[in-house]
Amino acid sequence: MNGAGWWCRGGWITEMSDVLLTDDHRWPLDDDGHLADAHQWNDAFAEAMAARQGLTLTPDHWWLLRWVREYWLAYDNPPLMRSVISAYRLHRNDPSLGSAALYRLLSEHPIRQACQLAGVPKPDWCI
Amino acid sequence: MIRVDPVDHRQGEGQGWEPVTRWVQNKANQAAPVQVFLHGPAVTPGAMAPLNTLQALDQMPSVTVTVCQAAWQRLGLNREPPLAVASLVELWANLSRAQHIGMWGRGEWPASSADWPRVAEPAVTEGGAWGLMVAHAPDQADRQSLLELALAAAVLELDVVVGFGPAATEELSGETGQRWAQLTDHRLAGIITQASEDDRYHERRWLVV
Numbered sequence: 001m002n003g004a005g006w007w008c009r010g011g012w013i014t015e016m017s018d019v020l021l022t023d024d025h026r027w028p029l030d031d032d033g034h035l036a037d038a039h040q041w042n043d044a045f046a047e048a049m050a051a052r053q054g055l056t057l058t059p060d061h062w063w064l065l066r067w068v069r070e071y072w073l074a075y076d077n078p079p080l081m082r083s084v085i086s087a088y089r090l091h092r093n094d095p096s097l098g099s100a101a102l103y104r105l106l107s108e109h110p111i112r113q114a115c116q117l118a119g120v121p122k123p124d125w126c127i
Numbered sequence: 128m129i130r131v132d133p134v135d136h137r138q139g140e141g142q143g144w145e146p147v148t149r150w151v152q153n154k155a156n157q158a159a160p161v162q163v164f165l166h167g168p169a170v171t172p173g174a175m176a177p178l179n180t181l182q183a184l185d186q187m188p189s190v191t192v193t194v195c196q197a198a199w200q201r202l203g204l205n206r207e208p209p210l211a212v213a214s215l216v217e218l219w220a221n222l223s224r225a226q227h228i229g230m231w232g233r234g235e236w237p238a239s240s241a242d243w244p245r246v247a248e249p250a251v252t253e254g255g256a257w258g259l260m261v262a263h264a265p266d267q268a269d270r271q272s273l274l275e276l277a278l279a280a281a282v283l284e285l286d287v288v289v290g291f292g293p294a295a296t297e298e299l300s301g302e303t304g305q306r307w308a309q310l311t312d313h314r315l316a317g318i319i320t321q322a323s324e325d326d327r328y329h330e331r332r333w334l335v336v
Contacts, residue, residue: 127216
């Protein structure tokens with residue numbers, strides 16, 4: 001066994017200071033703990049990062065992190081909460097959904113956490 | 128709102144910080160709270176070098192000199208700024224209530240242009256309509272700060288359009304255009320390249336950034 005770590009479907013995960021390891025993958029992380037090269041992202045990374053955060057990814061988590069990733073790839077910055085909520089309402093066909101629904105998915109900070117799971121940099125702004 | 132290094136910007140006219148100081152003093156003498164907000168290109172160690180001037184302003188009754196939190200964070204200096212920080216959302220909340228706005232931006236209103244007739248400043252109304260006039264071609268860092276400014280208004284769901292004057296229309300092509308496109312793609316703000324009644328051009332309070 002590798003010592004301190006987390007178990008996920010991909011195997012035992014070990015966190016070193018700047019790398020996330022599973023049995024068969026190795027992802028360098030930046031100083032903020034985000035994937036260093038956004039283009040190395042794949043589902044296995046998201047699962048491993050989620051496991052490190054004590055999360056089990058549901059279909060709604062996958063929708064959220066993929067939507068955030070696509071936004072970042074399109075515009076080179078993360079979306080506003082307002083934009084994510086609008087898209088989530090459409091996705092769930094439920095106009096009553098608000099920010100609370102996103103906090104139920106990612107309770108610390110939905111956009112920031114989604115960026116980390118989606119393999120894109122930590123939002124560098126605080127508007 | 129200061130988006131330029133007044134020392135560099137006014138060098139040719141030999142004015143430096145003096146017009147800013149005079150404007151702030153004038154408003155403060157009217158016993159109105161004044162927020163001086165340093166944004167974008169004004170948030171660099173060089174631009175903030177006349178720190179004693181800024182601190183003197185900050186010590187005047189009812190005056191607060193603040194530094195844009197996002198711009199300071201991006202400098203990556205790993206130290207506290209010498210003045211208080213404020214967010215762009217806080218700035219917009221104050222702008223929405225402001226009786227007077229002094230703007231020291233990088234560009235001038237597009238001159239002698241039929242596309243951009245001058246507008247009289249509309250009356251202040253809570254949550255009124257706004258315009259950001261990009262009158263210069265921004266560099267990468269400045270583009271980021273301008274986008275942040277527009278996005279912060281969108282956080283408060285303010286009615287904002289971003290106008291691109293003749294010197295800035297190149298912004299809307301290629302990769303930079305794609306960055307601005309998020310405003311319209313996600314209905315966060317409008318983008319215009321000439322005055323239009325459909326966009327309530329004459330009803331907006333314009334900031335020449």
